[in-house]
Amino acid sequence: GSIIEYKYKDDANWLYAVKRWYFQRSIPVRYSRYTIDFPNEFTFSAQPQGLLVVKQEKSETNTRTIRTFKMNDVPALRDEAYISCEEDYWQQVVPFLVSLNLPGQVSTNLLRTWPKIVKELMDDEDFGQQLKKNVPRTADLDAMLKQTDDQYKKMTIIYDYVKSKMEWNEVYGIWALDGIKSAWRDKKGTSGEINLILVNLLKDADLNAHPVLVSTRDNGRINTSIAGYDQFDKVVASVKIADKEYVLDATNKLNHPDLIPLDVICSEGLLIEKYDSYQWGWKLLWNDSQKYQDIIIIQAKADEKGTQTGTVVVNSSGYSRLQKVMDLQKGKESFRKKYFNTDENNLAIDSLEITNQYADSLPLLQTCKFSRSSGNSGGYNYFAANIFSGFEKNPFIADSRTSDVFYGTNQYHMINATFEIPAGYSFESLPANMKMRTPDSSIIFSRLAQVDGNRLMMKIDISFLKPIYYADEYEVFHEFMKKMYALLNEQFVYKKN
Numbered sequence: 033g034s035i036i037e038y039k040y041k042d043d044a045n046w047l048y049a050v051k052r053w054y055f056q057r058s059i060p061v062r063y064s065r066y067t068i069d070f071p072n073e074f075t076f077s078a079q080p081q082g083l084l085v086v087k088q089e090k091s092e093t094n095t096r097t098i099r100t101f102k103m104n105d106v107p108a109l110r111d112e113a114y115i116s117c118e119e120d121y122w123q124q125v126v127p128f129l130v131s132l133n134l135p136g137q138v139s140t141n142l143l144r145t146w147p148k149i150v151k152e153l154m155d156d157e158d159f160g161q162q163l164k165k166n167v168p169r170t171a172d173l174d175a176m177l178k179q180t181d182d183q184y185k186k187m188t189i190i191y192d193y194v195k196s197k198m199e200w201n202e203v204y205g206i207w208a209l210d211g212i213k214s215a216w217r218d219k220k221g222t223s224g225e226i227n228l229i230l231v232n233l234l235k236d237a238d239l240n241a242h243p244v245l246v247s248t249r250d251n252g253r254i255n256t257s258i259a260g261y262d263q264f265d266k267v268v269a270s271v272k273i274a275d276k277e278y279v280l281d282a283t284n285k286l287n288h289p290d291l292i293p294l295d296v297i298c299s300e301g302l303l304i305e306k307y308d309s310y311q312w313g314w315k316l317l318w319n320d321s322q323k324y325q326d327i328i329i330i331q332a333k334a335d336e337k338g339t340q341t342g343t344v345v346v347n348s349s350g351y352s353r354l355q356k357v358m359d360l361q362k363g364k365e366s367f368r369k370k371y372f373n374t375d376e377n378n379l380a381i382d383s384l385e386i387t388n389q390y391a392d393s394l395p396l397l398q399t400c401k402f403s404r405s406s407g408n409s410g411g412y413n414y415f416a417a418n419i420f421s422g423f424e425k426n427p428f429i430a431d432s433r434t435s436d437v438f439y440g441t442n443q444y445h446m447i448n449a450t451f452e453i454p455a456g457y458s459f460e461s462l463p464a465n466m467k468m469r470t471p472d473s474s475i476i477f478s479r480l481a482q483v484d485g486n487r488l489m490m491k492i493d494i495s496f497l498k499p500i501y502y503a504d505e506y507e508v509f510h511e512f513m514k515k516m517y518a519l520l521n522e523q524f525v526y527k528k529n
Contacts, residue, residue, distance in 0.1 A: 035062065050129065053101070056082070056122040061106040068127055069098045074142075075130040082123035083434060101125050109434065113427035116438035117252040128258060144259040150304060150312045153245075153261060158207040159228075163243065163307060167216050167232040183239060183273045188289050190233045191280050198226045200283040204265045206245055223266045223283045230282045231269045240272045244279065244301035244315055249440070254300055256314065268296065270303055270315065279317055286357050288392050292317050294354060298440050298499040318499075323442040324351040328421055330449035338406040338413045340451070344420050346371075349395040351441045356396055360389060372400055372420060379404045379419065407523070412460070414523040417449050417490050426517035433506040443496040451488045453526050459483050460525040470512050474498040477516050481524075488524060 042051065053066040070076055072095055080086040080101065089100040109121055132140040154160030176189050198215070203222040208215065212229045215221030221229070227243070234241035245264040247254045254263050269280040281293045296317050303315040325348070332342025348356050360367050368384055380403045387397040400420065406413040418424060423445070428437070453459070467478040474497045481490040494516070501509045 050076070050127045052124055052126045054119065054122045054124045055086070055101075055103040056084075056106050056109055056124070058108055058111070058118060060108045062104070064103050064106060066101045066125055067098065068100075069096055071095060072097055073133055075133060076127060077130055078125050078127035080123070080125045082121070084123045086123070086125065110430070112430070112433055112435050114437045114439060115435045116249050116440075118435075120252045121435045126255075126258065146256075146259045146302070146312065147310065149259050149261055150302070151310050153206075154304065154307055154310055156207075158209055159224075159267075160307065162208045162212045162228050163231060165212060165232070166236065167212060167229055169233065169236065173233075177237060186237050187234065187239055187271050187273065187278065187280075190237060190239075191230065191282065191289050194226065194230045194233065194282040195285045198229065198282060200226060204248070204251075206261065206264050206267045223281075226282050227267050227269055227280075230280060231267075234269060234271060242270050242303055242305055243267050244270045244303045244317075246296045246301040246317070247299065248295040249299075249438075250295070254302075256300065264302070266296070268293065268301070270301075277319075286354060286361075286392070288354070291322055291351065291354060292319060294351060294440065297322075297351075298438075320442065322350055323444055324355070324439075325349045325444045326352050326422070326446070328445070328447045328449075330417070330419065330447065330451075332450070333452040334406060334413070334415075334454060336454050338408055339403060340406060340415065341403045342401075342451075344400050344402065346398040346400075346420060347395045348398070353392075353396040356398075357389060357392075360386065371398070371422070373424075412525050412527045413453075413457075414525045415451070416521050416523055417447070417451065417488075417492075418520040421445065421447055421520070423494070423517065423520050426513055428510055428513045431510065433503055433510070436503050437501040437506070437509060438499070439496060439501075440499050442499060443494070445492075445494040447490070447492040449488075449490045451490075451524070453486045453488075455486060457486060457526050457528050459488060460527065462488075462524065463519070463522045466519075468512075468515065470508060474501075475509075475512055475516075477519070479519060492520070 055061060055064040068076065068078060072092070078099060078101070084103065084106070087102045091098045103123065106123060109118055115121070129142040131142055173190070173193050177186055180186060197219055199220045201220055201222060205222050205224045207222070208225040208228050210221070210225065212225055212232065215225035216229055231241050231243050244267065245261065246266050246268055247264055248266055251265040266281070271278045271280060278289055279292045279296070280289060281287060284293055287293050299317050301315045301317055303313050305311045305313060327347040329345045330342060332340045334340045356367070356371065359370060364386070368381065372381055372384060382401040382403065385399045387399070388394040389396065406415045462481050462483065463479070465480050467476070469476045476493070476495045478493045479490070481488065
């Protein structure tokens with residue numbers, strides 16, 4: 033192994049340049065120390081965050097206040113499945129200035145507030161002033177908009193137009209540093225420039241559209257109790273039509289307008305409602321009806337040698353469709369390895385066909401022909417019905433967990449399978465039909481199986497009705513998942529009569 037030791041000094045040249053400090057990393061840290069040294073005229077606060085103990089020391093001189101935070105032998109944050117952003121769970125300390133107290137003067141409050149932040153944003157040339165500029169509409173966009181009075185259609189026309197005309201330069205941010213007119217002319221820009229253009233065009237079409245400042249999943253959660261626009265790394269558009277609200281991000285060319293973008297779903301955004309009066313509010317980016325849905329249809333037949341051949345059709349809609357279409361952009365072979373892995377259950381893939389990849393209003397259909405050998409012992413053949421579901425291997429085997437389980441969406445999975453065995457063979461006693469749920473009914477699992485002659489018909493339903501399962505719920509979650517995966521992987525046994 034290696035030990036890397038480093039230290040640095042950060043001179044804060046402006047009042048809000050004081051940065052948070054991370055003691056923890058994805059690798060173990062032998063020793064980490066954070067010292068804040070301020071003139072006595074400043075009052076500041078620094079609060080540790082995390083589950084571990086941080087040693088604190090404080091000393092004062094006639095002119096300075098010094099606070100030191102130390103940690104020894106900090107363990108690495110365990111690599112846990114379905115974690116949203118590692119940095120949210122690292123042991124850290126968050127400092128911020130409270131006040132300036134000069135002799136003979138009234139104390140000056142230095143705490144930043146969200147109303148002040150919103151005013152700064154709306155007065156800023158690279159954000160708020162850009163929202164007040166007119167983006168020149170093109171003749172072809174005008175022609176398309178004149179064909180309809182329907183607000184939803186107008187929204188989708190503008191959204192699709194911006195997605196098709198603008199190229200994202202892969203730079204995140206909320207600012208339009210080169211100006212939206214310049215980006216519109218060059219047909220290329222940052223996420224801030226592209227989505228501020230989108231908001232402009234939507235408002236110009238008399239739609240109820242507003243900018244929403246967001247933090248993507250990789251950027252981490254927003255701490256609403258500490259004001260600061262440095263927490264945001266993207267701006268998106270919010271559109272309200274009748275009683276429905278839509279969240280649009282024109283940098284994601286694959287996202288359907290009815291789906292909240294995956295990188296910000298189940299988070300809060302700062303919605304700016306009125307430009308001139310600086311009216312704002314927090315917006316929960318969530319729609320309970322939008323889900324990750326897979327319906328899996330399996331038809332398989334075994335021969336006398338115990339070899340099964342069959343076809344599986346996976347019907348993916350909602351966020352499942354979106355995620356899989358995004359993965360398809362990386363290549364069909366990497367897609368096959370991720371979703372149709374042959375390392376499990378002794379499977380061989382004969383073919384894989386993808387349908388509706390470019391029809392975003394239709395489910396993504398994945399049709400796969402496969403073969404496998406049944407297990408055999410003492411004259412008995414056996415097989416698992418749980419194939420190509422994504423639930424072959426339990427990722428939650430640890431007894432404890434420090435991070436939340438972040439799925440991001442509600443989910444529904446259905447497996448509908450028919451397995452035929454050769455004539456002259458019969459199934460042994462089947463696993464029982466059953467249904468189980470967590471105490472809060474946020475996860476529901478059911479299994480039905482019946483035999484008709486030499487055919488086994490089975491239906492499994494799995495519903496996750498929460499996007500996040502918090503760390504303090506993990507004990508119940510862990511036990512449920514252990515039982516569920518055991519049931520999913522139970523073997524169906526048959527033998528010759």
